[in-house]
Amino acid sequence: MHELSIALQLIDQVQELAHQRNVHVVAVQIQVGELSGVVCEALQSAWELARKATSMSEVKLDIEAVEAVGYCGNCQRETEIASIQLHQCLQCGNWIERIIRGHELDIIALQVET
Numbered sequence: 001m002h003e004l005s006i007a008l009q010l011i012d013q014v015q016e017l018a019h020q021r022n023v024h025v026v027a028v029q030i031q032v033g034e035l036s037g038v039v040c041e042a043l044q045s046a047w048e049l050a051r052k053a054t055s056m057s058e059v060k061l062d063i064e065a066v067e068a069v070g071y072c073g074n075c076q077r078e079t080e081i082a083s084i085q086l087h088q089c090l091q092c093g094n095w096i097e098r099i100i101r102g103h104e105l106d107i108i109a110l111q112v113e114t
Ligand SMILES: [Zn+2]
Pocket: 072, 073, 074, 075, 076, 079, 089, 090, 091, 092, 093, 094
């Protein structure tokens, strides 16, 4: 399961950060882009499974989904992407030249106990 290995990596990263900063983490906030290939629900359950055997068994995962956005050269602006499989401009149907958002898989914040 793809999401399980991601959850395990996240736990490693968070443990490392918590150790460096010497804090007790209670929740982790991450951003998951539509194009990252990660299913948010699957990652959430993988997290609950993966955290059990670790020092983070109580740590919550807060997933923020990020919509895919690209730049259309024809419209000369940012646009939503027609679908994950089809990188076309929703406005004019042109192929998207550049993906601006949607590949995220980042830890954006840690909630720590004070
Ligand atoms: Zn366009």
